[in-house]
Amino acid sequence: MNLDALATPAVLIDRARAQRxxxxxxxxxNARGVRLRPHTKTHKSPIVARWQLDRGAIxxxxxxxxxxxxxxxxxxPDIRLPYPLNPANAGRVVALLDRTHLSFIVDHPGVAxxxxxxxxxxxxxxxxxxxxxxxxxxxxxxxxAAGAVAMIAGxxxxxxxxxxxxxxxxxxxxxxxxxxxxxxxxEGEAATLRDLVARARAAGxxxxxVSAGATPPARFSLQQDGFTEYRPGNYVYFDRTQVSLxxxxxxxxxxxxxxxxxxxxxxxxxxxxxGSKTLTNDGARGFTPAPxxxxxxxxxxxxxxxxxxxLSEEHATVKVTTGSTPLEPGDLVRIxxxxxxxxxxxxxxxWLVDGDRVEALPIAARGRIT
Amino acid sequence: MNLDALATPAVLIDRARAQRxxxxxxxxxNARGVRLRPHTKTHKSPIVARWQLDRGAIxxxxxxxxxxxxxxxxxxPDIRLPYPLNPANAGRVVALLDRTHLSFIVDHPGVAxxxxxxxxxxxxxxxxxxxxxxxxxxxxxxxxAAGAVAMIAGxxxxxxxxxxxxxxxxxxxxxxxxxxxxxxxxEGEAATLRDLVARARAAGxxxxxVSAGATPPARFSLQQDGFTEYRPGNYVYFDRTQVSLxxxxxxxxxxxxxxxxxxxxxxxxxxxxxGSKTLTNDGARGFTPAPxxxxxxxxxxxxxxxxxxxLSEEHATVKVTTGSTPLEPGDLVRIxxxxxxxxxxxxxxxWLVDGDRVEALPIAARGRIT
Numbered sequence: 001m002n003l004d005a006l007a008t009p010a011v012l013i014d015r016a017r018a019q020r021x022x023x024x025x026x027x028x029x030n031a032r033g034v035r036l037r038p039h040t041k042t043h044k045s046p047i048v049a050r051w052q053l054d055r056g057a058i059x060x061x062x063x064x065x066x067x068x069x070x071x072x073x074x075x076x077p078d079i080r081l082p083y084p085l086n087p088a089n090a091g092r093v094v095a096l097l098d099r100t101h102l103s104f105i106v107d108h109p110g111v112a113x114x115x116x117x118x119x120x121x122x123x124x125x126x127x128x129x130x131x132x133x134x135x136x137x138x139x140x141x142x143x144x145a146a147g148a149v150a151m152i153a154g155x156x157x158x159x160x161x162x163x164x165x166x167x168x169x170x171x172x173x174x175x176x177x178x179x180x181x182x183x184x185x186x187e188g189e190a191a192t193l194r195d196l197v198a199r200a201r202a203a204g205x206x207x208x209x210v211s212a213g214a215t216p217p218a219r220f221s222l223q224q225d226g227f228t229e230y231r232p233g234n235y236v237y238f239d240r241t242q243v244s245l246x247x248x249x250x251x252x253x254x255x256x257x258x259x260x261x262x263x264x265x266x267x268x269x270x271x272x273x274x275g276s277k278t279l280t281n282d283g284a285r286g287f288t289p290a291p292x293x294x295x296x297x298x299x300x301x302x303x304x305x306x307x308x309x310x311l312s313e314e315h316a317t318v319k320v321t322t323g324s325t326p327l328e329p330g331d332l333v334r335i336x337x338x339x340x341x342x343x344x345x346x347x348x349x350x351w352l353v354d355g356d357r358v359e360a361l362p363i364a365a366r367g368r369i370t
Numbered sequence: 371m372n373l374d375a376l377a378t379p380a381v382l383i384d385r386a387r388a389q390r391x392x393x394x395x396x397x398x399x400n401a402r403g404v405r406l407r408p409h410t411k412t413h414k415s416p417i418v419a420r421w422q423l424d425r426g427a428i429x430x431x432x433x434x435x436x437x438x439x440x441x442x443x444x445x446x447p448d449i450r451l452p453y454p455l456n457p458a459n460a461g462r463v464v465a466l467l468d469r470t471h472l473s474f475i476v477d478h479p480g481v482a483x484x485x486x487x488x489x490x491x492x493x494x495x496x497x498x499x500x501x502x503x504x505x506x507x508x509x510x511x512x513x514x515a516a517g518a519v520a521m522i523a524g525x526x527x528x529x530x531x532x533x534x535x536x537x538x539x540x541x542x543x544x545x546x547x548x549x550x551x552x553x554x555x556x557e558g559e560a561a562t563l564r565d566l567v568a569r570a571r572a573a574g575x576x577x578x579x580v581s582a583g584a585t586p587p588a589r590f591s592l593q594q595d596g597f598t599e600y601r602p603g604n605y606v607y608f609d610r611t612q613v614s615l616x617x618x619x620x621x622x623x624x625x626x627x628x629x630x631x632x633x634x635x636x637x638x639x640x641x642x643x644x645g646s647k648t649l650t651n652d653g654a655r656g657f658t659p660a661p662x663x664x665x666x667x668x669x670x671x672x673x674x675x676x677x678x679x680x681l682s683e684e685h686a687t688v689k690v691t692t693g694s695t696p697l698e699p700g701d702l703v704r705i706x707x708x709x710x711x712x713x714x715x716x717x718x719x720x721w722l723v724d725g726d727r728v729e730a731l732p733i734a735a736r737g738r739i740t
Contacts, residue, residue: 315508
């Protein structure tokens with residue numbers, strides 16, 4: 001099928017760029033002897049997960065059990081959920097253990113004890129890692145708390161659970177204001193984990209795995225010592241935020257939204273048929289966050305005179321900052337979104353692009369929120 | 371099925387509240403002799419559309435052809451798209467004309483001429499309305515422009531198109547800061563349309579329909595003269611923004627997200643399993659926009675000590691402003707979202723709730739972006 005035959009808006013994936021992004025990250029991990037376990041949140045596609053495994057990834061991550069069910073069904077043999085699963089879902093976990101090598105995180109003694117009970121009742125064992133808060137202040141135990149090592153030792157002692165090690169996510173890297181701050185975040189995370197690993201081992205707890213992962217600080221994190229595993233997600237497609245965080249160039253961005261001009265009420269305003277139902281209202285982040293809801297490309301080049309100043313659900317209202325544009329209703333543009341992960345989650349299907357040829361890419365794990 | 375057996379997060383629709391909301395708006399329209407044509411953007415469900423038709427609605431609105439295809443397939447006999455369809459989609463429009471009474475808007479002479487050509491080639495006629503910009507500055511002709519009446523007359527003269535009248539959307543009502551401003555927006559829209567209708571008729575153009583519609587100003591708009599049709603959408607479920615705009619009370623909000631506490635790393639922070647993949651990052655709007663990503667209900671009552679201060683894709687990070695909460699991992703809460711339309715668009719299925727009993731409500735037109 002040809003690109004210009006697609007109904008718009010359409011989510012396009014440049015296959016060559018995506019695969020080049022995968023090659024580079026795998027090479028960077030290999031160079032440091034760190035195992036790569038990509039997070040699937042960005043592509044939600046077993047097809048793309050296969051590209052990652054074929055290049056050397058040791059498995060994947062999902063956030064939710066519903067996603068893991070899709071990837072396990074597609075034959076992905078090793079799935080980690082860096083998510084604090086609740087034991088209300090024990091039945092689904094037990095079912096998944098028959099289909100894939102599943103592991104997940106715990107960060108709460110009471111929840112860990114409930115998981116232990118559930119696994120003992122089911123006659124099963126499951127791999128877990130203790131989540132450590134390295135500064136994002138979302139989930140995770142406080143590594144500086146008096147009880148941190150005792151909590152880890154407590155999990156290690158629970159029947160039904162096999163403690164594999166520690167896991168962290170430096171999500172605060174998305175809020176860094178400079179290259180230096182990103183480097184300090186990466187160094188701080190590594191130092192925190194090395195220290196906690198040493199204290200846990202000194203207390204007699206075996207720590208085999210130390211897992212971290214986020215795309216923005218990856219270039220710094222992969223220079224640190226102490227990690228056994230890295231879990232970037234966004235790096236497969238990148239987006240405007242990653243460019244602004246120095247993690248990619250615009251030419252690395254593999255996901256674009258092809259949209260059509262549908263109205264031009266006045267010379268300095270055009271309306272595109274992609275709204276928040278395709279791009280979401282996620283703002284751009286980065287060292288110097290840019291206004292608007294994405295970068296508009298014309299013939300592959302950014303047109304900085306076009307500012308997506310407002311999204312309705314099905315409309316992008318674009319201000320032409322120079323007062324006029326040759327674009328007319330019917331014309332096609334492409335948009336590099338602020339955040340590519342959320343775009344994947346909005347469509348049942350994206351399109352893999354090779355030149356002018358396109359091929360459907362089902363987003364099989366889209367919308368699996370439970 | 372019972373409510374507490376649902377996997378979380380789950381989108382719940384209180385059937386009694388939703389139907390009461392429909393009853394009230396239908397009664398308000400009937401009282402003024404205005405035809406009600408609800409926008410389906412909020413529910414995206416032919417089942418709910420039937421509730422609306424059964425109460426007297428004369429048809430529905432969709433934004434995109436893909437949505438109209440779903441509703442037409444479900445037997446909805448009259449569908450209007452208040453969206454500037456591009457003639458690239460002429461084949462789909464022609465196919466829909468065999469299945470439903472379809473109409474849409476035009477706001478550009480060149481696009482209208484292309485539609486005329488396409489319809490003449492297909493040997494068909496289609497109903498259109500000219501979109502008028504009443505202050506939102508998205509789509510629509512400028513009613514004050516010198517060529518406004520000539521544009522309308524030009525559309526009326528095109529073969530293949532049957533001009534039905536004028537259509538407006540006061541989307542700027544969402545940005546009103548007070549009850550007075552909302553009233554002025556409603557009065558301004560009505561006055562603008564009455565004036566343009568009079569000028570068009572004076573130029574010999576037949577204007578049979580004058581359509582407006584938006585939930586926030588509905589209580590004022592339905593007091594104005596000159597409208598033949600009103601097209602509210604959000605009123606079926608309402609949300610936190612509508613409460614803040616005075617269009618509803620919290621007890622009218624029929625859509626909530628049931629979420630589970632999955633982590634409590636410190637006493638003043640809990641993590642819920644509903645993130646931007648369920649709630650979106652849409653902020654609250656209204657006269658005094660509140661911070662955070664929704665209102666948390668415990669046992670049906672708002673708990674204002676719980677602030678959803680950040681959403682990740684699968685996590686809500688909740689600050690406990692009083693320092694501690696009895697909520698523990700495993701506990702369930704409900705969230706009234708900032709914006710209910712975008713929540714419907716994120717799930718394949720919501721749940722209709724009657725007391726503790728639930729029943730699946732498929733969101734059949736979810737994600738139909740083209």
